[in-house]
Amino acid sequence: MTRLDVYLHDDLVGRLERLQHSLLRFEYAEEWVRKGRPPLSQSLPVRYEPFDDSEARPYFAGLLPEGMFLRDIAKYYSVSAGKAFLLLRAIGGECAGAITLISPGEELPSATSPKWMSSLDIEEMIRSLGQKPLALLEETDGLRLSLAGAQEKLPVLFEGGQIGITRGSPPSTHIVKIPDSRFPGLVANEGYCMGIARELGLEVAEAQARSTSAFDHEPGVGEFLLVTRFDRQQLEDGRGWIRLHQEDFCQALGIVSEEKYEADGGPSLRDCARLLWDTSDLPARDLIDLVRAVLFNYIIGNNDAHGKNFSMLREGPGTPRLAPLYDLVSTVSFEGLARKMAMKIGGEYRPDYVKLRHWERFAEQVDLSVGIVRRQAKALVDSLDRARDEAKERIGPEFAKQEVIERIDAQISRRSTWLRTELQL
Numbered sequence: 075m076t077r078l079d080v081y082l083h084d085d086l087v088g089r090l091e092r093l094q095h096s097l098l099r100f101e102y103a104e105e106w107v108r109k110g111r112p113p114l115s116q117s118l119p120v121r122y123e124p125f126d127d128s129e130a131r132p133y134f135a136g137l138l139p140e141g142m143f144l145r146d147i148a149k150y151y152s153v154s155a156g157k158a159f160l161l162l163r164a165i166g167g168e169c170a171g172a173i174t175l176i177s178p179g180e181e182l183p184s185a186t187s188p189k190w191m192s193s194l195d196i197e198e199m200i201r202s203l204g205q206k207p208l209a210l211l212e213e214t215d216g217l218r219l220s221l222a223g224a225q226e227k228l229p230v231l232f233e234g235g236q237i238g239i240t241r242g243s244p245p246s247t248h249i250v251k252i253p254d255s256r257f258p259g260l261v262a263n264e265g266y267c268m269g270i271a272r273e274l275g276l277e278v279a280e281a282q283a284r285s286t287s288a289f290d291h292e293p294g295v296g297e298f299l300l301v302t303r304f305d306r307q308q309l310e311d312g313r314g315w316i317r318l319h320q321e322d323f324c325q326a327l328g329i330v331s332e333e334k335y336e337a338d339g340g341p342s343l344r345d346c347a348r349l350l351w352d353t354s355d356l357p358a359r360d361l362i363d364l365v366r367a368v369l370f371n372y373i374i375g376n377n378d379a380h381g382k383n384f385s386m387l388r389e390g391p392g393t394p395r396l397a398p399l400y401d402l403v404s405t406v407s408f409e410g411l412a413r414k415m416a417m418k419i420g421g422e423y424r425p426d427y428v429k430l431r432h433w434e435r436f437a438e439q440v441d442l443s444v445g446i447v448r449r450q451a452k453a454l455v456d457s458l459d460r461a462r463d464e465a466k467e468r469i470g471p472e473f474a475k476q477e478v479i480e481r482i483d484a485q486i487s488r489r490s491t492w493l494r495t496e497l498q499l
Contacts, residue, residue: 078163080114081174082319084182087114090134090175092159093127100130112388114173115321116353117328129328134158136325136382137169143226168229168246171305172317172389188231188238193286193296196237199228200252200286200296226252232300245317247306251299257408259478261297262469266479267374267402268301269465270486274457276366278399279304283473297473304398307390318389320397323349324381334380336417341381343368343417347440353386353394360396361440362450367399368436369451372415372425373458373493375406375485380416407481425489430496452499455490462486 076092080100088102101124102114113120115133135158138144148155151164166175167183174182191199229246231238240246253260265283272278280302305320323341324334326349333339341349347361354360364384371379378401385397405411406425414423420432420439433451437444462483466474473479493499 076159077178078159078166078175079178079180081176081182082114083172083317085111087111090130090159090162096157096159097127098130098134098159099127100125100134116326116349116386131158132328132330133321133325134162136322136331137162137166137173138331140331167241171320173319183241183243185243186241188233188240188244190236190238191230196250196286196298197296199250200298226254228252229303232302237300245306245315247303247315249301249303251301253297256410259407259476260403261299262473262476263407263478263482264299264401264403265469265473266465266482267376267404268400269468270374270458270461271370271399271402273461273464273468274370274454276370276399277363277396278402283469285472301400304385304400305387318387320385320387320389322382322385326353326386327381329381331382334382334416336380337414337423341417342439343419343436344439346381346384346417349386350396351441355392355395361442362446363396365440365442365447365450366454368419369447369454369493370399371402372419372428373454373486373489374402374404374482375425375489376403377405377412377415377425378403383416404478404482404485406485407478428496430498433497448497448499451493451497455493455499458486458490 078090080087080090085106086103087106088100091099091101093099100118102120102122104122107120107122111120118125118129118133138158138161139147144161145155147165148157148161151160153160153164155161162175163177166173168174176182228250229240230248230250231240231244231246232248237248237250251261251264257263261283265281268278268281272280282300284298284300286296286298305318306315307318308315323346324331327341327345329340334341336342343364346364350360350364351357367379367384370376383401385400387393387395387397406413413425415425419425419428420435422428422432433447434444437447466479
């Protein structure tokens with residue numbers, strides 16, 4: 075099969091084709107164009123003419139996982155990790171947002187009962203890390219779930235305190251992120267940083283650091299992060315969820331995932347700001363939120379805030395708009411990770427060299443005054459002590475007492491002092 079039908083919710087948007095040499099081509103359905111329906115991506119404006127590989131690949135390949143996670147899935151299906159079409163055919167049944175890719179003639183997923191997991195099931199899932207892709211679990215489940223990103227994760231249904239595996243209907247509501255053995259304390263790190271951001275008033279996906287014993291009181295030591303999906307919305311009657319269309323900044327700007335870092339040709343902060351100015355329903359609001367996100371990532375030492383770690387929500391109240399923040403991790407708290415930032419601040423990649431002049435250039439890049447940047451920085455720095463205390467309460471002593479939290483606190487203290495000095499807060 076060399077064609078996949080692309081659906082947004084229950085509506086046929088168009089068709090993705092595989093040409094010779096695994097090149098991609100996408101074409102909107104005639105009815106979609108005729109009715110003036112919205113574009114699938116900012117980088118794929120609605121038109122009758124098809125999109126070639128250079129135009130279609132950033133969006134569609136961007137639906138897939140990355141890195142070792144992608145290689146594990148490709149190995150499972152005995153295909154190359156570079157064969158985006160074949161991988162989307164295998165796991166494109168529930169992609170991020172509201173996109174579904176199915177073979178022609180195949181029916182959209184129908185409602186089925188979730189497979190509820192005990193804490194022992196979750197522990198086994200964690201232990202199997204590296205042995206089989208988490209998005210697949212058991213072949214008999216028939217799962218076709220895809221999430222972008224390099225960290226191993228699994229879309230799940232979280233309801234009534236239970237975690238369940240769903241085949242796409244009902245949709246998943248949360249993401250289980252599995253710890254990486256290379257980075258001890260990763261769950262505590264992300265849970266803490268996400269909690270601080272929430273306490274500071276940043277719009278952020280809710281993230282809960284959990285251990286398996288928290289679910290059905292069976293013995294267990296496994297840690298994982300349970301993240302509420304921002305691309306889901308609960309129905310008004312509280313009975314069920316709907317998917318919301320979204321795309322990350324690389325997809326929206328037509329940049330392939332391999333080039334997500336600015337140094338590799340990925341988005342700059344100027345590009346991110348321009349995207350918001352051009353597409354957001356309330357660009358001034360979203361620009362302020364972007365500034366707060368950049369400041370917060372700088373303070374916690376998140377050097378991995380690249381183009382795929384920012385997204386646009388295209389459905390729901392007030393959309394299009396900047397999506398809630400996610401993947402907030404103090405990367406400098408781990409040895410062996412990049413010491414340069416994914417995107418330059420005012421022309422500087424090295425965080426310890428970012429001075430007042432760089433923040434002034436940054437303000438120019440995002441078309442805001444340096445006074446606005448300074449006020450946002452002061453508001454964050456002044457509230458950090460309270461936010462840290464409350465975030466530690468949120469994640470609980472099991473995680474708050476881990477060594478990585480001390481390293482994060484030291485980083486935050488150092489960076490906030492530096493910001494006060496440079497910006498004269």
